[in-house]
Amino acid sequence: MPTFTALTTLPDAENARALGEAMERMEPEPTGIGVFEMEDDSGLWEVGAYFEADPDRAALAVLETAFGTRPFVISELPEIDWVAKVRRELSPVEAGRFFLYGSHDADRVPEGRVALLVDAAMAFGTGHHGTTLGCLRALDTLIESGVDCRNVVDIGCGTAVLAMAAARVWPDHEVLASDIDAVAVEVAQANVDLNDLTGRVVCLEAMGFDHPGLVEASPFDLIFANILKGPLISLAPDMAVHAGAGAHAILSGILNPQADEVVSVYERNGFSLVDRLVIGDWTTLTLRK
Incomplete structure (x- = not known):
């Protein structure tokens, strides 16, 4: 057809x-x-x-x-089976301790890694993009530095890769994952179930922090927001409200020339820059309140 x-x-x-x-x-x-x-x-x-x-x-x-x-x-x-094509062409993603793979690569998961299954059929957020990869590397760096997060939220979660990664490394705490798009929330929940994290990662439909579940759970000590520059800037005041003292924020979806503006806005809202990671055209920022 x-x-x-x-x-x-x-x-x-x-x-x-x-x-x-x-x-x-x-x-x-x-x-x-x-x-x-x-x-x-x-x-x-x-x-x-x-x-x-x-x-x-x-x-x-x-x-x-x-x-x-x-x-x-x-x-x-053209009439192409895109899922089959992507499955053939997407190789596993390695980001520090994290290993993201599709079901077609289940036999390639190495021992001792934090493995997350994200099939190509789930459309977006497979970890191959510089933004998701940057967030995973930033998370790995935080863990290496000894940061222990007990209250984590992934705003604009897409496939919920980041929320699932946090849930794997801090297994004693519930992680929240929210997205403005109802389809994204369904995809996130499907991924959570596929990775046996049901009940550990809670998926919500919300615009920013505008959800009773997010308000009740705050303040957070780690906030992911892998979205775009405009929404990130709009979100800065709310993020300052919902981040606890000493909390970290990992932000991406930022083109390299946009990064200084995003940093400036967040500094005016009480955050300081901890790290800046550039992968291709994209910048990932780690900030601390």
């Missing part, structure tokens, strides 16, 4: 989300819609949809006019 995509960009987050909602009412109905801030520091938002039939180009033209977007780029995707 062919798959079509329709993609456009626009500079306003609120308008981008409204466009995504409007596309949900199209005929034929999209099988999926995404609204994302682009990671190239352009300030643009990308809105895209997947269709099982050629989308209604006249309807897309109306949406372009109504929302002031650039013309939609419409493409037909």
